[in-house]
Amino acid sequence: MSFLDVENLTLRIVRGPRILRAVSLSVDQGEVRGLVGESGAGKSMIGKAILGTLPRAIEVVSGRIRLDGTDLQTLSARERRRQIGAQVALIPQDPLTALNPVRRVGPQITNRLVDILGWSKDNAQARALELLDEVHIPDPARVMRAYPHELSGGMRQRILIASAFAAEPKLIIADEPTTALDVTVQKQILRLIKNMQAKHNTALLFVTHDLGVVSKICQSLSVLYAGKVIEDTDTRRFFAGPGHAYSQALLHATPKYTDPDDSLTPVPQQVIDAVEAEVAEFDKGLGA
Amino acid sequence: MHDARSTMRRPIGLRLWLSGGWVTLLVLGAIFAPLIAPHDPLYQDLFAGRMPPVWVDGADPNFLLGTDSLGRDVLSRILYGARLALTVALVAGVLTCLIGATLGLIAGYYRGWVDMVISRLVDIWMAFPPVLFAILLIAVLGTGLTSIIIAIVVIDWTRFARVVRAEAMTQGTMDYVASAQVAGRTRFGTMLTEILPNVLPTILALLTLEMGIAVIVEAILSFVNLSISTDAPTWGGMIAEGRTSVHQAWWVLVFPLITLFLTVLSFSQLGEGLKDYFDPVLR
Numbered sequence: 001m002s003f004l005d006v007e008n009l010t011l012r013i014v015r016g017p018r019i020l021r022a023v024s025l026s027v028d029q030g031e032v033r034g035l036v037g038e039s040g041a042g043k044s045m046i047g048k049a050i051l052g053t054l055p056r057a058i059e060v061v062s063g064r065i066r067l068d069g070t071d072l073q074t075l076s077a078r079e080r081r082r083q084i085g086a087q088v089a090l091i092p093q094d095p096l097t098a099l100n101p102v103r104r105v106g107p108q109i110t111n112r113l114v115d116i117l118g119w120s121k122d123n124a125q126a127r128a129l130e131l132l133d134e135v136h137i138p139d140p141a142r143v144m145r146a147y148p149h150e151l152s153g154g155m156r157q158r159i160l161i162a163s164a165f166a167a168e169p170k171l172i173i174a175d176e177p178t179t180a181l182d183v184t185v186q187k188q189i190l191r192l193i194k195n196m197q198a199k200h201n202t203a204l205l206f207v208t209h210d211l212g213v214v215s216k217i218c219q220s221l222s223v224l225y226a227g228k229v230i231e232d233t234d235t236r237r238f239f240a241g242p243g244h245a246y247s248q249a250l251l252h253a254t255p256k257y258t259d260p261d262d263s264l265t266p267v268p269q270q271v272i273d274a275v276e277a278e279v280a281e282f283d284k285g286l287g288a
Numbered sequence: 289m290h291d292a293r294s295t296m297r298r299p300i301g302l303r304l305w306l307s308g309g310w311v312t313l314l315v316l317g318a319i320f321a322p323l324i325a326p327h328d329p330l331y332q333d334l335f336a337g338r339m340p341p342v343w344v345d346g347a348d349p350n351f352l353l354g355t356d357s358l359g360r361d362v363l364s365r366i367l368y369g370a371r372l373a374l375t376v377a378l379v380a381g382v383l384t385c386l387i388g389a390t391l392g393l394i395a396g397y398y399r400g401w402v403d404m405v406i407s408r409l410v411d412i413w414m415a416f417p418p419v420l421f422a423i424l425l426i427a428v429l430g431t432g433l434t435s436i437i438i439a440i441v442v443i444d445w446t447r448f449a450r451v452v453r454a455e456a457m458t459q460g461t462m463d464y465v466a467s468a469q470v471a472g473r474t475r476f477g478t479m480l481t482e483i484l485p486n487v488l489p490t491i492l493a494l495l496t497l498e499m500g501i502a503v504i505v506e507a508i509l510s511f512v513n514l515s516i517s518t519d520a521p522t523w524g525g526m527i528a529e530g531r532t533s534v535h536q537a538w539w540v541l542v543f544p545l546i547t548l549f550l551t552v553l554s555f556s557q558l559g560e561g562l563k564d565y566f567d568p569v570l571r
Contacts, residue, residue, distance in 0.1 A: 053466045056399065078474075085472025098463040102485040102567075108464075111481075112471035 001069060002026035003203045004050070004171050009063030011045055011054070011227070019045055019058065020227040021282055027171065027203040032194075034214035034235070035207045036250070037224030043207045044093075045227075047173040050205075052084060068170065085116040089164035091174040091193070095156035095181070099148035106144035109163040117167055131162040135192055154185040158192065165196055171203040178213070190217060211254050215239055223247050226279045246275045304561035307554040314551060318370040325364035326352065329521045333359035338537040354539040356529060362540060365521040366547050372515070372522055373551065375433070376506045380440035381499035387441065388448025389491050395449065396456025397479045407453070410446045418443045422505060426514045433516055436509055440502050447501075448494055455487040489563040496559030500552040507548055523548050 004027040011020040020042045027033045037043050048054045050065055052072075065072045067087060072080055089112075092098040099108055109131070110124035119127070125144075132140035135158040148156060157177065164172050174193060178186040194217045197204045206218055214221050214235060221238060223231040223246070231244045242248050249267040256262055317324065327350075336359040340347045347354065353362040395406040422439040429435040459465065460483065468478045503523075509515045510524030523544045530541025 051466075051470045053469055081469070081472050081474070084470060088470070090467060090470050092463045092467060094463060098467055100462075100464040100468075100482050100486070102488075103481070111468070111473070116472040 002028045002031075003068055004205065005064075005066040006046065006050070007064040007066070009046070009049060009065065010061040011042075011049060011058055012061050014057050014059050016057075018061070018227060018283070020049070021279065022063070023224070023227065023229055025222045025229065025232065027205050029170065029203050030201045031220065032197060032204040032206055032218045034218035034221035035205060035224060036209060036211060036214055036221055038209065041224040042227035043209075043224055044175050046224075047090070047175050047205065047207055050084075050173060051088060051090060052080060082116065085112060086167065087169055088171045088173065089167065089169040091157075091160055091164045091172060091177040093176045093179055095153050095160055098160055099156055101148055103147075104144070105146050105148060105151070105159055109144075109159065109166055112163070112167050127166060128162070131166055132159070134165075134196070135159075135162045137162070153181055154189065157181060157185075157189050161189070161192060161196060165200055165202070168200065169202065171205065172197070173205045173207070175207045176209070178210075179208075193217070211251060223250065225275050228279055228282060230275065230278075245271050300565065301561060303557050304565060307557035307561060310550055310554040311558055314370050314547075314554075315374060317367050318374045321364075321367040321371055325361075325367045326350065327361035327364045329360060329364040329368040330519060331360065335359065338533070338540075340537070341539050341543075353543050354537065356526070356540045357533050357537065360521075362526075362543055365526055366523070366544055368521040369523045369526060369544065370547070372433070372520070373503050373506055373548075376436055376440070377499040377502045377555070380437045380444075380502040380505075381495055383437065383441045384444050384498050384502075385448055385491060385495045388445035389452045389487075389494075391445070392449040392452030393456050393479065393484065393487065396453035397460050397483055398475070399457075399460075403453070406449065410449050413446045416443070419505075419508060422509065423512065423514060426509060431514055431516060436506055436515060439509070440505050443505075444498060444501065447498065448491070451494055452487055452491060455490050456483050459483045459486045489567040492566065493559035493563040496555045496562070500555035503548065503551055503555070 006023060006025050008022040008024055009020055010018060010022050012018040023042075023046060025033065025035070025046075035043050035046060045054070045058070049060065050067075050072075054060075060073075067083060070083065072083070075083060099105065106125070106128060109128040110119075110121070113119040113124035113127060114121060128144060129140045132143060137143050137155065137158055143151065143155070143159070151159070157180075161177075177193065178189050181189060190213060193204075196202075197217075206214070208214060218235050220232075220234045222229050223242075223244070225246055231238070231242060231247045233243065238247065239251070242251055246267070249271045253265050253267055255264055333355070336348065336351070336355055337357050339351050339355040339359075341354040341362075342349055342352055344354075351361050351363070353366070355361055356365075391406050395403040421443050425439040425442060426435050429438060462482075465478060465482050468482050469475070473481070506515060506522070507524035507527065510522035511528045513525070513528070515522050515524060526544040527541060527548070530537070530539075530544065534541050
């Protein structure tokens with residue numbers, strides 16, 4: 001049994017259209033699973049549903065999210081928050097808004113340790129210093145006392161990574177953690193996440209739209225289109241030749257940096273039509 | 289590694305110096321009024337009526353800012369008037385702030401039906417004309433310090449509720465709020481540690497603004513004789529009296545007016561200045 005098991009998760013906008021269509025995916029201990037798809041495919045919503053931070057306007061229609069065998073829906077809000085806090089962490093997309101601007105960095109890292117795991121302040125402090133060192137932040141003691149605006153974007157993302165690994169979570173959800181950073185920093189951050197993940201043997205759900213990133217760090221991946229899993233496979237097989245026509249087209253559309261003159265290939269219209277038809281077929285099956 | 293951003297310090301600007309200076313002066317004047325006021329503010333001397341301020345011909349050096357038509361010292365009356373004005377500013381300002389900001393924070397962060405109730409209440413409240421509402425309230429409650437304070441709180445809490453609600457709403461969508469929740473914070477705890485510190489600079493600016501407004505409202509009420517007992521020195525009362533004799537003794541009207549003007553201006557500028565100074569994020 002996998003550590004994270006999402007089964008037939010369907011979400012919709014309250015009294016509106018579906019945004020996830022019976023999504024199933026699983027992440028094992030120590031596994032890195034990529035979650036790819038276009039903008040608006042519902043990638044981030046899966047993460048939010050697991051973490052319990054769905055926007056107010058979105059409701060769970062059906063499906064089950066199991067964490068280490070425990071069905072999250074059966075827990076009380078309080079117990080669920082405790083379970084999530086102790087076992088799951090998030091590396092958010094935008095390091096600029098993910099740290100509270102009016103609070104010093106230190107307490108923002110140690111909060112979880114003190115709140116959830118009941119550590120003493122001193123222990124949490126020591127652990128935070130150790131982690132900041134682990135993510136290669138020079139002079140961690142000074143950074144702990146700094147306000148977020150005093151630090152660069154790359155530094156802030158490192159802090160968020162340190163903070164995510166702080167409580168030794170079993171699962172980390174990384175929601176496009178490198179999108180807001182520039183290309184050179186992206187590479188460092190990616191390597192850092194991969195190293196940290198391997199070192200701590202964490203399950204990692206990596207949400208991205210960059211297949212290049214997937215090929216570097218993921219063992220398996222799920223391709224999402226219009227909230228439906230189009231393909232669920234392991235990375236090597238996917239890059240050797242994806243099974244679904246949409247995945248093939250998506251892979252084909254990846255820009256090639258080796259040949260800057262090459263123009264981008266969009267996903268062909270007939271592939272989109274075919275996949276749209278598949279989604280419509282699915283909706284009909286549900287009687288919508 | 290050295291990051292210059294952390295060593296930046298903001299200077300205290302001219303705005304903060306001037307407004308803070310005037311407010312400090314006024315507070316000291318109000319507290320020590322019995323010691324520094326040259327005369328009893330209520331003492332009448334009909335033979336010394338309408339004496340001009342010292343720098344005008346025919347002045348009595350005993351009366352720095354002149355006397356009114358009943359021979360009462362204008363400076364002493366202004367100092368004693370400051371006691372009422374500042375008491376009202378402080379108590380009414382803080383109470384309005386506490387009530388309005390709390391409701392606004394809850395509405396903006398919890399949203400849903402709580403927000404519905406509070407927002408509709410604010411909408412309804414704002415349909416009343418404020419000054420009329422205040423006069424009506426005083427008429428019902430009777431004059432006196434408590435009534436003035438209640439009137440100000442009742443008519444003005446909506447100002448805080450609206451602004452704080454909007455701020456809390458934008459803060460609520462921020463990633464760090466979600467992060468705090470994922471890290472196991474309760475909703476209430478998140479509100480206190482993540483949202484409140486972010487809206488505090490705004491609350492502070494609003495608070496001093498509200499203090500200025502409280503001073504104005506108190507002056508309006510004493511202008512129409514609905515403040516505290518009629519013989520006590522109040523700025524609004526002095527302005528009302530000075531108005532009747534402005535052609536013979538302009539100083540009776542002008543000095544309380546200038547004091548009122550500077551005080552209200554200083555309060556609002558102090559708020560803006562403090563907000564900029566304390567906000568760790570340069571806006």
